[in-house]
Structures are given as C-alpha cells and as structure tokens.
Amino acid sequence: MAHSAQLGFQDAASPLMEELLHFHDHALMIISFISVFVLYIITAMATTKLTDKLILDSQEVETIWTVLPAIILVLIALPSLRLLYLMDEINQPHLTIKAIGHQWYWSYEYTDYEDLAFDSYMIQTQDLTPGQFRLLEVDHRVVVPLDSPIRALVSAEDVLHSWALPSLGLKTDAVPGRLNQTTFIASRPGVYYGQCSEICGANHSFMPVVVESVPLSHFEDWVTFMAHDA
Known part of the structure; x- marks a missing residue:
C-alpha cells in the first residue's frame, strides 16, 4: 500500500515484483552514471581544452563512444529479456x-x-x-x-x-x-x-x-x- 509523500514503488509482495524492483535499480544506476558522465564532459568542454581539435578528431575517442553505448544497451537488454520471459511463463498454476x-x-x-x-x-x-x-x-x-x-x-x-x-x-x-x-x-x-x-x-x-x-x-x-x- 502506498503512503503519503512516497517517492518509490510499493513494497514487493511477489517474486516477480522483487525482480522488477531490482531491474529498476539496475537501470537507474546506469542512467545516473550516464547523466553524470555527460554533464562532466559538457562542463569540461566549456572550461578546459577538451575542445582541442586533436581530441575531437581522435579515432580512439570515436571508437569508445560507439562501443560503450552498445555495451550499456546489452547490460540493460539481457535482464530485461529475462524478466519478460519470467512474466510470460505459466507453469502448472494451482x-x-x-x-x-x-x-x-x-x-x-x-x-x-x-x-x-x-x-x-x-x-x-x-x-x-x-x-x-x-x-x-x-x-x-x-x-x-x-x-x-x-x-x-x-x-x-x-x-x-x-x-x-x-x-x-x-x-x-x-x-x-x-x-x-x-x-x-x-x-x-x-x-x-x-x-x-x-x-x-x-x-x-x-x-x-x-x-x-x-x-x-x-x-x-x-x-x-x-x-x-x-
């Protein structure tokens, strides 16, 4: 049951809801990391020499910002697909x-x-x-x-x-x-x-x-x- 001024989810009363809460926390940590990292890059570009042409045209940097998002998507997709499978699984209901x-x-x-x-x-x-x-x-x-x-x-x-x-x-x-x-x-x-x-x-x-x-x-x-x- 929700209570006044509650910010999060209701307490889990089933194994499935516990898994959903864990996935929510997992995805929220990744999103928080991305947000802080992007904010840091924007701040650094405005206050330091990160805008140097040698850095912006770096092949290594382009490789990192292509591969890293792909890895992050995999880290989100795998537990998400597992949860979708568990939600559809109906095995000998009582x-x-x-x-x-x-x-x-x-x-x-x-x-x-x-x-x-x-x-x-x-x-x-x-x-x-x-x-x-x-x-x-x-x-x-x-x-x-x-x-x-x-x-x-x-x-x-x-x-x-x-x-x-x-x-x-x-x-x-x-x-x-x-x-x-x-x-x-x-x-x-x-x-x-x-x-x-x-x-x-x-x-x-x-x-x-x-x-x-x-x-x-x-x-x-x-x-x-x-x-x-x-």
Missing part, C-alpha cells in the same frame, strides 16, 4: 481466476470451482467503516492462497480496461473478445490494492482491484463459505 472488466466494476470466476463467481463493486464513501480506504475498498475481494502460482485470465465485456496491482507487479489489459493471461505468486499474506489503469469512461477511477492473500487452510474455508452462501 488456481485459475478469470477477471472480467465492466463499466464500472469487475467480475471474477474461479474456474477450478463450480459456480464460484461474484461481482466486485467499490464501496461508496458513505458506507465505509473505520480503517477502510476510500476509493479502494470493494464489497467482494479476490482471495488467493499464499505461495501458490495463480493464473489470471483477463478480459472485458464492453470497453478496454486494465487489471493492475502494483505490489504484485501486475498490469494486464482487459480487451473485449480476447483473453490475456498473467501469473503471480503472493509471497506474504496481506491485502493488496490496485485500480483499473485504462481510461474506460466516466467512472474509470471507481473500479478498484483488491486481492487478499491468505494461508491455504483459510482459503479453503473461504471457498466453502462462498459455495454455501451461493
């Missing part, structure tokens, strides 16, 4: 959830369980109880078991939506007539908040996503309760 976007709410189906489906609406401000978050709480949360690979199938019924959960490293477009899939593992128990990240109409900012990660025994109790309640 649970499959279908998330369908509507104007303006989400509906969910647990495809491994018969008749386990529900709609998830944002709780209006006047109905909030103490401790709940305005514009983020929903009447029915998505409950998932802890430390289990989860596959999410994301689609939409009317217009483009986006199913996004920053703490879990998820952001998947919901496209009408198409199923997009993503995977995640919640590595610690808790409640994780997200929102539709596609401008989908007048109430775009009022269709939050809430995922609650619980131990397996609690998840089985929840499934039993939902089946009995249905």
Whole structure:
C-alpha cells in the first residue's frame, strides 16, 4: 500500500515484483552514471581544452563512444529479456481466476470451482467503516492462497480496461473478445490494492482491484463459505 509523500514503488509482495524492483535499480544506476558522465564532459568542454581539435578528431575517442553505448544497451537488454520471459511463463498454476472488466466494476470466476463467481463493486464513501480506504475498498475481494502460482485470465465485456496491482507487479489489459493471461505468486499474506489503469469512461477511477492473500487452510474455508452462501 502506498503512503503519503512516497517517492518509490510499493513494497514487493511477489517474486516477480522483487525482480522488477531490482531491474529498476539496475537501470537507474546506469542512467545516473550516464547523466553524470555527460554533464562532466559538457562542463569540461566549456572550461578546459577538451575542445582541442586533436581530441575531437581522435579515432580512439570515436571508437569508445560507439562501443560503450552498445555495451550499456546489452547490460540493460539481457535482464530485461529475462524478466519478460519470467512474466510470460505459466507453469502448472494451482488456481485459475478469470477477471472480467465492466463499466464500472469487475467480475471474477474461479474456474477450478463450480459456480464460484461474484461481482466486485467499490464501496461508496458513505458506507465505509473505520480503517477502510476510500476509493479502494470493494464489497467482494479476490482471495488467493499464499505461495501458490495463480493464473489470471483477463478480459472485458464492453470497453478496454486494465487489471493492475502494483505490489504484485501486475498490469494486464482487459480487451473485449480476447483473453490475456498473467501469473503471480503472493509471497506474504496481506491485502493488496490496485485500480483499473485504462481510461474506460466516466467512472474509470471507481473500479478498484483488491486481492487478499491468505494461508491455504483459510482459503479453503473461504471457498466453502462462498459455495454455501451461493
């Protein structure tokens, strides 16, 4: 969950998000180095004899500023491609959830369980109880078991939506007539908040996503309760 005056990302709650944070820090260090180095060169050219013709026409300098950027691009590309592969890898998920976007709410189906489906609406401000978050709480949360690979199938019924959960490293477009899939593992128990990240109409900012990660025994109790309640 984000907090006031926060500058960085939310705390990672999945192995994938941890990898994304590491890659962000890796790329940021390279960008910072380049920025400082270029600033130094510009300053040196304005204040010293670096503008000497013998230096500017040097074959060695031209070789360096051609080869060095290529090496830097490789250092960024390799971990980036690895991450892209990990984000697309779905290997024997323990649970499959279908998330369908509507104007303006989400509906969910647990495809491994018969008749386990529900709609998830944002709780209006006047109905909030103490401790709940305005514009983020929903009447029915998505409950998932802890430390289990989860596959999410994301689609939409009317217009483009986006199913996004920053703490879990998820952001998947919901496209009408198409199923997009993503995977995640919640590595610690808790409640994780997200929102539709596609401008989908007048109430775009009022269709939050809430995922609650619980131990397996609690998840089985929840499934039993939902089946009995249905």
